Amino acid sequence: MTTKLPGRQVAIAVVVAFPLYWMGLGAFKPAGEIESDRPRPWTLSPSPDSFRRVFGQQEFGRYFVSSLVVAGSVVIVSTLIAFLAATAVTRFRFRFRLTLSIMFLVARMVPVEALSIPLFFQMRDFGLLNTLGSLILPRIAFSLPFAIRMLRGFVKGVPEALEEAAYIDGAGRSRFLRQILFPLVLPGLVATSVFSFISARNDFLFAKSFIISDTSQSTLPMALLVFFKPADPDRGGVMAASTVMTIPGLVFFVLVLRRLVSGLGGAVKD
Structure with missing residues (x-):
């Protein structure tokens, strides 16, 4: 049919x-x-001349690796923290739990542009300017509110009776998180990781604000500036570089597509 x-x-x-x-x-x-x-x-x-110019750039391979490092770090760290935080907010009873949940929503309402200058001075005080850390840390912070909010529904969907049965069988809290809860909320983790990956890989604002002069630490969005010159822009080079930038995201999306669909379905149910 x-x-x-x-x-x-x-x-x-x-x-x-x-x-x-x-x-x-x-x-x-x-x-x-x-x-x-x-x-x-x-x-x-x-x-294929535009692609030849793109791959002929001496630093393009380094840009590509730097983007993968930033995106991979943001995905792994933000997903792990969001999983633990969503579990704590959903399963535990403590003071200001509701206030903390509301703060997650409020944090998403703050425009990223409004925080670029304060974050610049903060990264400078931490000694992270011109390093990939100045891209990774802000992106982790901006990914967490959405990820935590999304994962709460998945953690809430796991029956508490299952957790109690695991404790009766001798499983500790860490074992329950690792072997029972984590596999059950994996579709939600995949869904949040996709959004974190896309936002980190496409980051241009922070790369432009924090990575000022050290081209060895630049990422792929910054590589577009090599071809975009106001006096004589290389439109073919910009298109080819953008196409190369898109491929890792498409590959990642295809690999997790099945779990992503089920994860988004669970988020809608929440």
Whole structure:
């Protein structure tokens, strides 16, 4: 039995996918076509020259590795902290628990731009300017409120009777967290990790604010500035670099797609 997608969903999918198509098309267009006054949504003479310029950049590989380090660190640390914090807020009874939960929501309402200058001085006082730590720490902090709020529903969905049965069978708290609760809330962990990965990998504001002069610590979003010159912008290079930046996110998304769907379903139920 086959199911037909409604025309509305197809239209939305086309609108969402068109920027990606245009980016990939621009990466393969020759210079004459991409700079033409009459752009066309196709090309009859694709060229890999833009990708050659991107990979020909001496520092591009280092940018790529730095982005993976930042995104991977943010995902692992924020997911672990969010899991423990969501468990504490959901399972334990303590003073100011409701206040703490409200603070998680309030923290998400603060514009990131409003904190860039205070964070700059804080990173300077910590001696982390021009290091990847100045990107990792703020991104962990900004990922936690959303991750904790999202994981609360998954932890709450695990019956307390299961926890009591584990304790009766001799399992300690750490064993219960590691062997029982963690596998049960894994779809939620995957869903939150995807959002953390995307926000950390696409970070441009903090990279521009905190990494000032040390190009060896730059990330992929900063690499776009190499090709974007106000006087003579390399549009093909920008498109090709953006395409390369998109690939790790797509690969990560495809690998966790099944658990991501179930995780988002659990978040909606919360």
